[in-house]
Amino acid sequence: MGQSRTGDETPHRLGIAGLGVTSAAYLQTLTASDAVVITAVADLDAARARSVAAGLPFARVMTVAELLTADEVDTVLNLTTPASHAEIALGAIAQGKQVYGEKPLAVTLAEGRSILAAATHAGVRVGSAPDTVLGTGIQTARAAIDDGLIGRPVAASAVMVTAGHELWHPNPDDHYREGGGPLFDMGPYYITALIHLLGPIRSVTGASSRPQDHRVIRTGPRAGESIPVLVDTHVTGVLEHDSGALSTITMSFDAAATVRSPLEVYGTEGTLAVGDPDTFDAPTGLRRAHDGSFHPLDPLAGYVDGTRGIGLVDQIRAPRRTAARANGGLALHVLDVMESLQRAASEGRRVDITTAADRPASVPLTPRAEWLGAVHEGRRV
Template sequence: MGDPHRVGVVGLGVISRAYLETLADHPAVTIAALADLDASRSAAAAATIPGAEALSVERLLERPDVQTVLNLTIPAVHAEISLATIDAGKNVYVEKPLAVTFPDGRLIVDRAAAAGVRVGCAPDTVLGTGTQTARAAIDGGLIGRPLSASAVMLTPGHERWHPHPDFYYVEGGGPLLDMGPYYISALIHLLGPVRAVVGAASRLRTERVIGSGPRIGQRIPVEVDTHVTGVLEHVNGALSTITTSFDGVATTAAPIEVRGETGTLAVPDPNHFDGEVRLFALGGTEWRVLEPRAGYAGGSRGIGLVDLVGATPQRPPRAGGDFALHVLETMTALLGSAVEGRRIELTTVAERPALVPLTPLEEWKAHHAYGH
């Protein structure tokens, strides 16, 4: 099976805990080094992982035994750290989004291709049984020809729970770039790539009040639109509508619905790996829950990186750079359309990744690589 793949982690904020929980004891990888601007964070994390060393970012990138860097920095520096990783001759797997601008995302993918290294990018939640079971149902003809879909993410705002929510409300933030990767990635898994978009956006207020933590009550400026909606034209002719908002209290809408000629699928929250997939068939009288039929069962953040490690020329990474770039262009084109008031055709095309066969928890946790 070979030696475990050696990984260095850059950025040890809140999301890093979920990744480390998956990767620290997975036989496919070894966490060799960790780095953060706050040296106490990297030291604390390294103390919990046998053999891991706390380093500066520069020293981590210089280590010849680190094969892939897991980039968990804030979105504003995703491109900087990813490009430095590529220039060091290493693969990179980055937390979503790939970058905050499409040109930066394109630069990451092109430079990696020139350097002969791999790029992967979250979300890998869409590789779980929720989205993958829905994908298998569509591919199996359970709703006939898919005609349309809707995706809805609505919340009153992350400042209500996040102690340092500033980055959500400055350039590179907002509900679409923050949460859109989950929903758009799921829609592309379900319906295929996007050909063109039309978008609209608004901003409810110019400042927000932090609702928790040491800065509770502090006001922060809002510099981006906080309600973004639009239409995605898929290459196969299906139309998806998407709404991402920090300006709503609640909704009864399913996170994602896909409607076909002979049925409708209700798809669970793509920010989670699992959840019920429900089918209402033409001529039926009620929703029916489908048993999981595809995806990594009990999945957790980090399986996309291991999937990247196990990729081959015959089975490219399911959370790869080309896919992430297409998602990023879809989002930035929606935002651009909202500003310009016109339909925008995309310049990238991404293949639908291979369906994930139903893989039990104990199997994906035990195997050195995903060979499916």
Template sequence: MGDPHGVGIVGLGVISRAYLTTLANHPTVRVVAVADLDAARSAAVAAMTPGAEAVSVERLLAHPGVQTVLNLTIPAAHAEISLGAIDAGRNVFVEKPLAVTFPEGRSIINRAASAGVRVGCAPDTVLGTGTQTARAAIDGGLIGRPLSASAVMVTPGHERWHPNPDFYYTPGGGPLLDMGPYYISALIHLLGPVRAVSGAVSRLRAERVIGSGPRIGERIPAEVDTHVTGVLEHANGVLSTITTSFDGVATTAAPIEVHGETGTLAVPDPNDFDGEVRLFALGATAWRVLEPRAGYAEGSRGIGLIDLVRAGDQRPPRAGGDVALHVLETMTTLLQSAAEGQRIELTTAVALPAPVPLTPVEDWKAIGQTGR
């Protein structure tokens, strides 16, 4: 099976814990180095991760044992760290979004192609049994020809739970760039690429109040729009509507619904790996829950990096940089459309990622560097 694939992690904030839970004891990979602007945090994480060394970012990028850099920095730093890793000859798997701007995202993909390294990007939640079972149902004709879809994410804002929520309200943040990657990635896995978008935006208030942690009660500015809605025109003619909001309280809408000629699918939250996929067939009298039929069972954050490593040169990673770039262009163009008040066509297209066969948790947690 060969030696485990060496991973270096840059950025050790809240989300890093979820990745480390998946990667720290996985036989396919080995976390060999960690880096953060807070040296004490790096040391603490290294002490809890067998075989990991706490180093500076510069040392991590040049570390001889690091083959792939897991970039978990704030969005504003995604491009800088990813490009540095690529220039050092490392693969990159980056937390969403791929970058803050589309030109930055394109530069990551282009430079990686020139360097002969691979790029993966969150969300990898779309590789779980939730989205993948819905895709298998669509591919299998359970709703007939898809006609339309809706995606809805409504929350009162991350400042209610996150102790340092500032970056959610600065350029590169906002509900679309933060949460949109989950919903748009899922729509692309389900329905294929997007060819054009139309959007509208609003901002409920100019400040947010931190609701937890040592900074509770502190006011921070909201520099970006906090309610975004739009229409995505897929290349196959399907129309998807999307709403992402940090201004609402709650919603009864399904996270994603896909409507076809002979049925409707209710798709679970794409921020999760699993969840019930429900079908209401034409002529039926009630929803029917579909048994999981595809995806990484009990998936967790980091499975996309493992999928990238296992793919090698045999196939593109399923949570690949090409999909992430298309998602980034979809989002940034939607915001541009809102600013300009017009429909805009996209410049990128992407092949539908390979579906994930139903893979029991004991298989993907123990599997080596080659496989499906």
């Protein structure tokens, strides 16, 4: 299975822009799936692009500009740095191509709106990570909520506390620039999960801080180098969902760890302890009022053994008039929430969310062999 171009089911043609660390996880999924065939790759490091292409039987090495205009590319997978997300997405859309990108959709809400407006005008789809929320972890928690196992959900908490990327990343600069920081780096996982669990968000309040103006790289050839911190590195807030549920969120690069569950959902009859939304299959625990402790739930829903790229496969497989689960409208809503939370923190006030989003369709429990299967949608090779 994977990279096949024979038979009646012709895979969707994919070009990948950006072949850094993140691309390895996507390639694991996409080369195993009959839904796509990778026909082009591009990276600023030409040697890296050639190395990746050597393992892909139908891929040609191109520049990014060439990839955006290539006839053999139906969808552009945008794995470049956040600052380039909007430029490349708009370039692909201008050529009539679909786009799926890494999170965040863009570094500003204005850029995100321009991407969605261009896609609507061109009649093409836009999708965006994170797709970890489509795995059995978050989807099992969602099924438990939808099945009434905790009664009426009234609140949730989302907590991510960790030391900074400079401790392990040899080039952590982007994590401390616009489009980085804990909110934009990790917030999309947590906020997207909260929307899957409790629905879209209508307003936010918050506060934030920047305890350190510089960070010192601790590993790699730049060890000892000091880099500036240009964004707040501890952000906390309250998200008011359309349903009336209230979520609290804490995103921090300023402490070692936390003992809290990454996500907890509180209902009138029980509580869910939900695992890391940056993974696909973290276990979910349920405790009701009469229970003495949490007990694990068996997987109830989601793509089994999901890996990065399943959101793109889901987008390709979705009928043309059906929204994919990791769709651009949802990503724009998440971007709006994050930007509004920053504004609420800086201005000390409640900020209304100006975008709307539908709660994505739930994912039935789907075996890996099934979601890796070929598709009938999309243009032919």
